Amino acid sequence: MTKTYDKGITGLLLVDPYNDFLSAEGKAYPRHKEISESVNLLEHLKEIVDRVRKAGIRVFYVPHHRSESNDFDTWLYPNPNQIRAQQSQIFAKDSWGGEFHPDFQPQQGDVIIKEHWASSGFANTDLDHQLKMHGLQKIIIIGLLANTCIEATARFGSELGYHVTLVKDATAAYSKEAMYSAHEVNGPTFAHAIVTTEELLSQL
Numbered sequence: 001m002t003k004t005y006d007k008g009i010t011g012l013l014l015v016d017p018y019n020d021f022l023s024a025e026g027k028a029y030p031r032h033k034e035i036s037e038s039v040n041l042l043e044h045l046k047e048i049v050d051r052v053r054k055a056g057i058r059v060f061y062v063p064h065h066r067s068e069s070n071d072f073d074t075w076l077y078p079n080p081n082q083i084r085a086q087q088s089q090i091f092a093k094d095s096w097g098g099e100f101h102p103d104f105q106p107q108q109g110d111v112i113i114k115e116h117w118a119s120s121g122f123a124n125t126d127l128d129h130q131l132k133m134h135g136l137q138k139i140i141i142i143g144l145l146a147n148t149c150i151e152a153t154a155r156f157g158s159e160l161g162y163h164v165t166l167v168k169d170a171t172a173a174y175s176k177e178a179m180y181s182a183h184e185v186n187g188p189t190f191a192h193a194i195v196t197t198e199e200l201l202s203q204l
Helices: 029-038 041-054 080-088 126-133 144-159 176-189 196-200
Strands: 009-013 056-062 138-144 163-172 193-195
Touching: 009 041, 009 144, 029 041, 029 163, 041 138, 041 163, 041 196, 056 126, 126 193, 138 144, 144 163, 144 176, 163 176, 163 196, 176 193, 193 196
Parallel strands: 009 056, 009 138, 138 163, 163 193
Antiparallel strands: none
């Protein structure tokens, strides 16, 4: 395959690499355990992050809002996921679950984006601004979950004019149906490329 992802125009978006998602003791891990282990999620995430760093591609951390107990008490219309997050305190502020997984600690040169409140890493954050300020046109999106934050961020990125790549075995969901929908039904309507980790690495 020809090289598609030049470091001068490409950024890696690492979405929600929290302990609550990626560690076996995390609050959400049991819900996607079957899927994530079937696609070898953790190893693929590590492989991609390691390879893009070596290729000189910048890593952008795209973190979800860290929960607090009174987050939505005065909001007009918190969505169902936000209400569930408030109840479960997933990614709770100042908690182990709300820390980045040990394998995905930010390094010099990485950019940590402002926390997103719902699913899209672009909405109400500085992600678009940071990508533009770094002169980037292509985004590779990995992390969790395939049918929520990954899909919403990718859709928004496509709307903003970015070239969007999804990596179907560097993400997971709570069900096989959600994974299928993300990569076989919805993804092809907005993503410019949907690849495996192996296919991506061959193009870096």
